[in-house]
Amino acid sequence: MFEVRHLKGRTYYFEAFTNVGIYRLDSKRVVLIDSCDHKRMAKAVNNYLKSENLTVDTIINTHCHVDHICGNKDFYEKYGCRILSTEKEKPFIAQPDLEGTFYFAGIDTDKTRNPFFMVEPSVIDTLTEENLPEGLGIIKLPGHGFDMIGVRTPDDVVFVADSILSEKTWTEFKVPFFHDVNKSIETLKMLKEIKAELFVPSHNEPLEDIRALAGLNISKLEELKEAVYGLCNGVGFDEMFTAFLNQLSLKIRTEKYVSYSVMLKNILQALVEDERIKALIEDNKFLYFRK
Numbered sequence: 183m184f185e186v187r188h189l190k191g192r193t194y195y196f197e198a199f200t201n202v203g204i205y206r207l208d209s210k211r212v213v214l215i216d217s218c219d220h221k222r223m224a225k226a227v228n229n230y231l232k233s234e235n236l237t238v239d240t241i242i243n244t245h246c247h248v249d250h251i252c253g254n255k256d257f258y259e260k261y262g263c264r265i266l267s268t269e270k271e272k273p274f275i276a277q278p279d280l281e282g283t284f285y286f287a288g289i290d291t292d293k294t295r296n297p298f299f300m301v302e303p304s305v306i307d308t309l310t311e312e313n314l315p316e317g318l319g320i321i322k323l324p325g326h327g328f329d330m331i332g333v334r335t336p337d338d339v340v341f342v343a344d345s346i347l348s349e350k351t352w353t354e355f356k357v358p359f360f361h362d363v364n365k366s367i368e369t370l371k372m373l374k375e376i377k378a379e380l381f382v383p384s385h386n387e388p389l390e391d392i393r394a395l396a397g398l399n400i401s402k403l404e405e406l407k408e409a410v411y412g413l414c415n416g417v418g419f420d421e422m423f424t425a426f427l428n429q430l431s432l433k434i435r436t437e438k439y440v441s442y443s444v445m446l447k448n449i450l451q452a453l454v455e456d457e458r459i460k461a462l463i464e465d466n467k468f469l470y471f472r473k
């Protein structure tokens with residue numbers, strides 16, 4: 183079911199819920215782009231590497247989200263590989279519970295079952311031009327994460343991480359997570375312009391032409407902004423949150439409460455940056471208005 187597929191030249195990927203890029207530096211060593219959404223998946227990647235007599239030289243984590251870093255510790259312990267990411271993503275990969283604490287403060291969550299608190303810490307360095315594996319290029323993809331990156335291999339294959347989500351993801355989740363909505367839209371516009379032989383999103387099959395899917399992602403984000411703009415009629419956050427969920431026919435559980443409420447705040451932030459809404463405090467109530 184889960185298997186490694188050849189893309190082009192020395193570039194491969196492990197097809198799973200979160201795809202993992204595999205670039206063969208030479209006949210013995212590979213670079214992994216992200217390290218799986220589950221330890222079980224990391225084991226499957228490891229079995230492949232073993233069967234091909236390959237070792238992991240470096241893992242590049244595109245960003246800190248838990249479904250991209252679950253195999254870090256196991257690969258590190260097995261191969262002593264370097265693990266690299268950007269300066270802003272690094273602390274949350276070194277100590278994943280920081281992100282959990284950031285988002286789940288005041289939320290009644292079971293830390294023994296919540297992935298944010300279950301992922302193991304990683305020994306990680308900042309990615310620089312000096313330690314970037316030879317031949318690979320980095321593409322800045324601001325928006326979805328704190329400082330997410332993509333990777334271009336010498337075979338002209340670009341791994342675009344979570345900058346672009348599948349149509350299925352949008353249908354299932356309706357409000358997927360983007361840390362900075364306006365920067366995400368800018369990144370998607372940039373992706374429509376860049377050239378490559380193949381693009382590999384983390385949660386979609388590889389694409390020769392990314393423009394239509396980038397366009398769909400832009401439209402979906404703009405639709406969410408308009409929906410929230412329409413709700414800014416002098417209401418506070420809690421009232422708006424319930425109206426937002428009802429409008430999109432969404433039901434919440436604890437984890438969904440966190441991702442939807444944080445995303446609603448991120449959309450409000452985008453509208454503030456656009457100078458389309460303003461927030462006023464009246465009688466100790468924090469209220470949102472259209473300008």
Ligand SMILES: [Fe+2]
Pocket residue numbers: 245247326327344
């Ligand atoms: Fe992500």
